[in-house]
Amino acid sequence: MVNVESGPLWNAVFALSLAVSALIISEFLPVSLLTPIARELDIAEGMAGQTISITALVAMAASLITPTVSGRFNRRNVLLMLGFLQVIANLMVGCAHSYAMLLSGRVILGIGLGGFWSLCVATVMCLVPPGSLPKALSVVFGAVSVATVIAAPLSSLLENIIGWRNVFFAAASLGATALL
Numbered sequence: 001m002v003n004v005e006s007g008p009l010w011n012a013v014f015a016l017s018l019a020v021s022a023l024i025i026s027e028f029l030p031v032s033l034l035t036p037i038a039r040e041l042d043i044a045e046g047m048a049g050q051t052i053s054i055t056a057l058v059a060m061a062a063s064l065i066t067p068t069v070s071g072r073f074n075r076r077n078v079l080l081m082l083g084f085l086q087v088i089a090n091l092m093v094g095c096a097h098s099y100a101m102l103l104s105g106r107v108i109l110g111i112g113l114g115g116f117w118s119l120c121v122a123t124v125m126c127l128v129p130p131g132s133l134p135k136a137l138s139v140v141f142g143a144v145s146v147a148t149v150i151a152a153p154l155s156s157l158l159e160n161i162i163g164w165r166n167v168f169f170a171a172a173s174l175g176a177t178a179l180l
Contacts, residue, residue, distance in 0.1 A: 008128035013136045016127075017143035019083045019178035020120055023113045024144055026086055026171045027055055028151035030106075036164045043099050051093075051106040058110025059117070066115035067122075075123055078115070085112030086175040094168035 030037065030051050038048040070078040085108050092105030120140065128136040158167045 008132045008136065010128075010136075012127045013124055013139055015178060016079070016120055016124060017140050019079070019086075019175070020116065020140060021143045021147040022083075022171065022175040022178050023086050023109075023116055024147035025151045025154075025174065026090055026109055026168075027052075027059075027113055028148065029155045029167060029171055031152040032156035033159055033164045033167065036159060037102070040164070041096065041099055041102060047099060048102075051102060054103060055106045055110040055113065058107050059114030062111045062114030063118040064114075066118045070115070070119070075119060075126075079119055079123065080179060082112045082116040082119075083175060083179050085109070086116075087172045087179065090168045090172035090175065094165045094172065 030048065034045050034048040037043075037051075038045040041048070066078075066082075089105045089109035089112060092108065093102055096102040096105060121137065124136050124140055125133060155164075155167050158170065162170070
């Protein structure tokens with residue numbers, strides 16, 4: 001727990017909020033990009049849509065496994081590694097020239113997403129004193145809500161301006177910013 005005398009660590013809470021936003025945005029990016037992804041990779045739109053499903057399935061499994069597997073490691077380092085997976089995953093998807101590479105990137109994103117989520121709230125609980133916990137959690141879940149709402153329309157808008165690959169590169173940049 002945080003030393004109550006030193007006060008809440010709001011910068012860390014904001015960093016976690018940004019990181020989880022980047023993960024949520026990355027999760028939902030393909031929703032409005034299925035057609036251009038399918039067209040360019042010469043796959044069916046349904047196959048491109050499976051990249052959303054596989055990310056969710058892997059995230060579910062990772063959320064169950066990560067707390068147990070990472071228990072003996074420094075939580076900060078584990079969260080940094082999981083956030084780094086988001087950056088790698090988006091770079092892979094942005095560079096994907098095959099369905100296998102596209103799917104591999106989305107699997108890696110699922111690991112980062114599920115693992116990060118499984119540790120995020122518990123970490124926030126350690127960063128603030130109990131009296132500040134509702135406010136800290138509202139910051140994190142508010143960021144999640146905003147990311148969920150803006151991901152699909154923003155990716156569609158950006159795809160028209162910079163192309164779908166660059167949308168994933170931008171998401172990788174957002175994740176890298178959160179890591180810093």
